[in-house]
Amino acid sequence: MSEIQHSARAHAALSASSSHRWMMCPPSVKLSGQFADKPSPYAEEGTFLHELSELKLHRYLGDMTPEVLEAQYAAHRDNDFYSDEAESVTDEYVDFCIETIESVRVSCPDPLILVEHRLDYSEYVPDGFGTGDLVIVADGVLEVVDFKGGRGVRVEAERNSQLMLYGLGALLEFEALYDIRNVRMTIVQPRLNNISTYETTTDELIRWAEKEVRPKALLAYEGKGEFCAGEWCRFCRARYTCRKRSEYHMRLAERDFKAPDLLTDEEILDILPVAESLNNWVADLIAYATQQAVDGKTWPGYKLVAGRSVRKYTSEAEVIRAATEAGYTDIYKTTLLGVGDLEKRMGRKKFSEVLGKYVVKPVGAPQLVPENDPRRPYADAASDFNDRA
Known part of the structure; x- marks a missing residue:
């Protein structure tokens, strides 16, 4: 590979990354198609971190010329998302990848190592494909490693449909060339100190694809099935105005709760699983209404105001010059x-x-979390x- 093209890679309608959502709520795919896909700053940073990681893995593998590698690295250093933390986060991920590769090489001297490899699972999902961050193919065990740069939500590998679809795509592509008996899938999430691994047999993976994935994928592709709201709504493009999601949360919001210290244990247990989802729904609703107001919509009884802001310098260089000329030299702090x-x-x-x-x-x-954490x-x-x- 001579050029990093991560930011331009295509996404399938039934992507692996959104598979948890379309498997739980098949018709959400068609519904969300009515809304523009606007990348968030978090997604843009994630793309940048993936690109930086990819460069580092190519440097380790030696499959890019030094000149091309340095040119692309220089371009990434000029990116707004570049920082010491970005270097540290990607180093942790790449270090894990290298350790995994070297471990595989102990039993298989010449494994097939693929970075940012397109994986096709369309045999089970119409037009289904995704991109594996790192795929290591060898006799015995197929390794799939996925990098998560976020710090907000901890992601686990246990029966993670995104990873399982990546594993399925790799298995379909290479099972004729290698004696693959198990698929090991790992999520590396450095900002949350999270390395999570799930391993399954190839037979179990195929059974899952046939019994669970294929039926739900066909429903999603055709826009059929039942709408179902839950935590998987969080990144759906239709989440702001989806009626099913609104009904789901309004059932809780309309309850006449007593003061928290008067709730029964049963009532508290009833609220805890959906409290975070309810908060997210309200935040999404406010964000949607705010953006609509910015675009010119009038909400009776509401108005737009300027939020709190923090003072900042227009030019640090000019501030240093002016302060120094005025006789103030103690204008720095050292940490x-x-x-x-x-x-x-x-x-x-x-x-x-x-x-x-x-x-x-x-x-x-x-932190209070579900017991399966x-x-x-x-x-x-x-x-x-x-x-x-």
Whole structure:
């Protein structure tokens, strides 16, 4: 590959990344087709991080000329999303990929290694395809690694339909050339310290595709099936005005709840699973109404106002010049580089040797999550922390 084209890659209507939604709510695909797909800053940053990771993997694999590699790297350093954190986040992902590749090479000296590879699963999903961040094909186990650059929602690999469709596409392409018995799928999410792996047999993957994927995909492709609201609505383009989603949340909002300290345990348990979804729905509704007002719509009883803003310099260089000429020289502050930035500057091994004993990772604040969350219970994590203190 001589040029990174990640930002321009096509997306299938029944994409792997949106598969959880179209499998849970098949007609949402046709409904959301009425709305423009406007990329968010988070999606744009994610694309940039993928491109930067791709460059680093090509540098490791040695399949790009140094001149092309440096030219593209220089262009990415000029990107608004480029930062020390972007380097650190992508380094963590790439380090995991390299460790995985080297581990596979122990038992298979010459595996097939594919970066940003198009995976076709249209045998089960009409016009279905996606792009695998890293695919490693070898006898025995097929590896699929997916990079998540976000920090908002923790993504798990366990029966993750996006990863399973990637695994399915890779299996369909290479099963005739390799003796693949298992498919191992991993999500690497550096900003949340999350590395999640799920492994299944090829037989189980095919059964899932035949019994669960194909029927739902055909319904979605034809715009049929029942609308169904849930947490999968969060990134649907029709989420702002979807009636089913509104009805779903209004059933909760219309309940006559007592004060929180008077709710029964059963009522609290009834609310907890949908509380976050309700908050997201309200936020989406406000965002939609606000944008409509910006575009000229009048909402009776409401008006647009300027939100809070923070003062900023028009030019730091001019501020430095003017302040210095006025006799003010104490206009800078010095802070120690953060752990991640300093580790990158020194290198992991040297950082560990020199500063390892001065670095701690405090236990995080307690969070109430569903019991199937893979993280250890808070009491256990806090106990480990106290034992180390």
